[in-house]
Amino acid sequence: MDARQTGPVADSLDRRIISALQIDGRASWHRIAAALGEAERTVVRRGTRLLDSGLVRIGAMALHGRSTVVGVRCASGQARVAASALARRPDCVFTHVLTGSPDCVAELLCPREQLPSLVMDELPGLPGMVETYTLPVLRHIRTIREWHSGLLTDAEIAALSGRHPSDASASSPSSGDVPSSSAGDVLPPGDMAQGLSRPDRLLLNALAEDGRCTYEELGRVAGVSEATARRRLGALRREGRVRIRAVIEPALLGLPVEAMLWVRTAPAKAEAVAAALADSIHVRYASFVTGERQILVLAALPSESALHDFVTRGPWLRDVASVDTSLVIGSLKRGGMLTRRARD
Template sequence: MADSLDRRIISALQIDGRASWHRIAAALGEAERTVVRRGTRLLDSGLVRIGAMTLHGRSTVVGVRCAPGQARMVASALARRPDCVFTHVLTGSPDCVAELLCPRDRLASLVMDELPGLPGMLETFTLPVLRHIRTIREWHSGLLTDDEIATLEGPSGAPAPSPTDGDVMPPADVAHDLSRSDRLLLNALAEDGRCTYEELGRVAGVSEATARRRLGALRREGRVRIRAVIEPALLGLPVEAMLRVRTAPAGAEAVAAALADNVHVRYASFVTGEHQILVLAALPSESALYDFVTSAPWLRDVASVDVSLVLSSLKRGGMLARRPRD
């Protein structure tokens, strides 16, 4: 079980997954030897993984209603897609939900050709994302102070999110001008966001100095965030839910602003369909979830909320789920 210091170290890695143990220790006011030992243990256990989350393509949320007993198979098929960001198995309907990075010129093929071929699928719901309110790239658990976050986001740390990161969808061709070595570098970081510059240079076919310079540029430009990928339960938030929120058009922005300020909202987007806002939330208990969907301030302009519990996650932050190592 993660204790309070473990959770603060994890929170620091959510701000900057490549932050040195020295910088994390300085930001948290803890002994460096303790942070090294705790942080290394978390990474070696597989409970915390560091991945690169890139900005490319446009997002489409896909919900699938499955034949009895087929939800895990359908969710696994979605999770194995290289363009899949997350996949969750849910209570209620749909049985599973996934976010795919799908250029709009490929959306027709996705809807008419690819999704109908999913094994065990009965019905699909395709919801193109019109605008992100918050994505997993920006979410952290609220366990760090503003000063601690500022230290981790300092000149040597992770850049603050760009104006388009989580607020406006990036253009569909944002990754097309990347060089082959940049793409190889990002692919390596997607597997291990803390791999050394020497390893990055070897994979990308460039020198260590060039790998350091190119990664720095990609981060400053907001093309990639490198951060911890975890199960929220590790931070004391074991109850996850997907909410489909319906609101009057005039109240949509007020609801979005309130959701963006809530620490329990890990993901929220404006989508097409009868429910304008899709939310993924993580909370400490089912009673906290009840309060969140019945009496929280963000509900003032909400007409209805459809709630599904997350039963299992097969992919988070572009990384397939795996069992922690012993």
Template sequence: MSAIPVGALDRRIIGALQVDGRASWRRIAAALGEPERTVARHGTRMLEERTVVVTGAVAHGSAALIRARCVQAATRVAAGALAHRRDTTFTYVLTGTADCLAEVLSPDDRLASIALDELPGTPGLVQCTTLPVLRYFRTVHEWQPGLLTAAEVEAVREYPSMTPSSTDHRASELGREEKEILRALAEDGRLSHDAIARLVGVSEPTARRRVDWLRRNGVVHIRAVVAPEVLGLPVEAILWIRVPPVRVDEVGEALLGSPWVRYAAAVMGEHQIVADVTVPDRFALYEFVTRAPWVAHVESVETSLVIHSLKRSGVLSGTGVRR
């Protein structure tokens, strides 16, 4: 991905792709009230420059956050190794008590091997804490940073918004053709039905029906991956939130009231909720962690600044290489 500066219309087009990454330029143009040719030109340019990447993400196992400490001067090496794992969805380098954070998706029966055998052998890592995800309140797939009005969002949206399950294994039960469609969408989430049909060896109507079924049943989630600074939100932080057990759901739902919250999950461990937030500046972050209504219901908030992102939604940052 790249962080090429974009204009106001570009950001609104990105906002529309975040609602539905496969929406046609015609539908996006109608929703935004802009000429179709203009929208198509701007959107195609951003896709070609990889300012935004549209990919199909599949929930293929249970999620766990890996909070790691690294050997001094080896953080880039360790974080890079985590980012290049096929099972990680994001990898960040942080300030604070943890040097990096990654999310891993894997079958339950592989968690022991990952935690006991694979992660300890990662170059540069000296300590890892594995935090299994119990529930997602929001994933980046659902993140809407307030670029569009509610009416514009509904005009673009064709499929209902669905929160991926942290234990969704439905993809493993699919046939060969469906799995090939998923692989094609992982490479290019906007690949046409005709191109998918030719790749898989089915008719175009069959490809269209199967893509529709995969999306409506939450097997694949089409994501528009973009660096937050492109959208005017250059400050990103991870919040480690301690909450009384009876208030976990209340605080998690309250976090969803902010368009700055990209990701929020209930996890095992000493912190009950982990959230990823992006804001315009550090003062806005200060306001969010000290004066937002949800703060009144928590015991403590530890804040780590994201100083480098190596991977987002399975897409390696800066290289244009997809997972």
């Protein structure tokens, strides 16, 4: 049992509830309690406290466009300014300020046909920018939408994600509007957003503000019945058009050290490195990107000594030629939601 803490996250049960919300941000307290084998009243009390604290937020991210990672080298003292400008873009998934170079990095959802405009017209106008690096994502190995911190068993994850524990490659939900948790994130087509009706767009806008708002509230905002709102959200989740999960600082789960890794490997060994990275609970995000260093990794660990071990002794390093490591020293956006640092 973890030692009691004075903050909103008190012990391992709180962390397990957070982990459950990372699997499905709209899971009922009843379902979470059943999956974790805890009393429902306890889960309701603790879960409500975690959400009310503001440190755990439930966000919905509509998936449209293709991912592009942007690194920015900034003028002295301008990293926060440039990172803030990136974070406030509606197509931005995450923005982190880093040690070393680049000074900040962001993932943007940009249809490929709009990439020339992004590179030639929009990014050059970033305040405080000296140089930008644009790295289109060729394939996700893992996104933060699939990451969990290893606090839940396979059976608990299966109970929350609606699939059998042994079915690691399930691609369709077994019931309700609960999406399956896939091993990798399927890149959506660039025109996905164009296929959404006005009620669907209104529904997703409401979920972006509060991923746990009721179907009655969603129906009222979208101008449809509660039953229609339930049916439309279920369809959007099954089609992979939206992901709903807890957005947190990894420190809440005992992982306060975050690092961005730029990994270079021989092309023939890239898939083996990717598979090894996907096996690590410390890898929150990993993608194949264009450029000299083929794999970009965001990792979260309990200490800097653990990070040292991860980048010098990890089993995933067997086929790696080089690793450049930058510490994350500030996050302005996570999971499509501005952090408290960015909102203040």
